[in-house]
Amino acid sequence: SAVISQKPSRDICQRGTSLTIQCQVDSQVTMMFWYRQQPGQSLTLIATANQGSEATYESGFVIDKFPISRPNLTFSTLTVSNMSPEDSSIYLCSAFTGTSGTSYNEQFFGPGTRLTVL
Amino acid sequence: AQKITQTQPGMFVQEKEAVTLDCTYDTSDPSYGLFWYKQPSSGEMIFLIYQGSYDQQNATEGRYSLNFQKARKSANLVISASQLGDSAMYFCAMREVGSYIPTFGRGTSLIVHP
Numbered sequence: 001s002a003v004i005s006q007k008p009s010r011d012i013c014q015r016g017t018s019l020t021i022q023c024q025v026d027s028q029v030t031m032m033f034w035y036r037q038q039p040g041q042s043l044t045l046i047a048t049a050n051q052g053s054e055a056t057y058e059s060g061f062v063i064d065k066f067p068i069s070r071p072n073l074t075f076s077t078l079t080v081s082n083m084s085p086e087d088s089s090i091y092l093c094s095a096f097t098g099t100s101g102t103s104y105n106e107q108f109f110g111p112g113t114r115l116t117v118l
Numbered sequence: 119a120q121k122i123t124q125t126q127p128g129m130f131v132q133e134k135e136a137v138t139l140d141c142t143y144d145t146s147d148p149s150y151g152l153f154w155y156k157q158p159s160s161g162e163m164i165f166l167i168y169q170g171s172y173d174q175q176n177a178t179e180g181r182y183s184l185n186f187q188k189a190r191k192s193a194n195l196v197i198s199a200s201q202l203g204d205s206a207m208y209f210c211a212m213r214e215v216g217s218y219i220p221t222f223g224r225g226t227s228l229i230v231h232p
Contacts, residue, residue, distance in 0.1 A: 030218070031218050033218075033219070037161075041224070042209065042222045042223060042224045042225050043163075043209070043222045045219060048218075048219070090161045092161075092163060094163075096218050107153075107165075107213075107220065108165070109155075109162065109163035109165075110162075111160070111161065111162040112160075112161035112162055112163075114161055
């Protein structure tokens with residue numbers, strides 16, 4: 001299993017500023033992901049954080065807006081840049097520890113970062 | 119096309135009663151896994167239960183059980199003896215073999231009344 005922590009747990013930010021969210025896993029993991037959950041919505045995958053290389057972004061998300069780093073196998077950051085009220089969401093870090101696609105005990109989530117942009 | 123469908127945006131149940139949360143899925147892959155997560159108001163995603171497509175028996179974890187009907191492509195979550203602490207959003211998700219990324223449904227909000 002893996003225990004994931006995120007910092008900050010919540011923040012209130014002004015329009016036009018940027019926020020960096022940190023994700024720390026207590027063990028080395030195969031893959032790390034960043035999700036966004038807008039109010040009342042399901043989870044939307046932003047990107048897969050790749051260790052030592054550029055993240056792989058999903059359709060609708062770009063590096064300039066959501067730069068991601070993953071310097072090692074246990075840590076990743078997501079920056080929400082030039083924020084607007086539409087960026088108000090919960091941002092969730094997730095880690096995958098296995099090698100197959102179906103084992104239940106391989107995907108874990110952090111507690112989330114609740115972001116409000118004024 | 120939507121891969122995971124949760125048709126109930128909100129459900130209400132009396133404390134100590136059982137409740138079923140619906141989930142249907144769409145895949146042509148014979149090998150996949152189905153998951154249910156609970157998300158309380160705090161925002162964290164809590165893994166509840168897993169069902170593999172080749173599992174012969176329905177999964178159970180304490181008060182949670184999964185009513186898996188493969189031919190109908192449904193994977194309903196049954197919560198027995200509901201508790202006030204069960205009030206939360208519940209998400210159904212599917213991960214196809216070879217993919218590291220699950221697809222989530224839109225969620226069902228469950229409210230347990232005393």
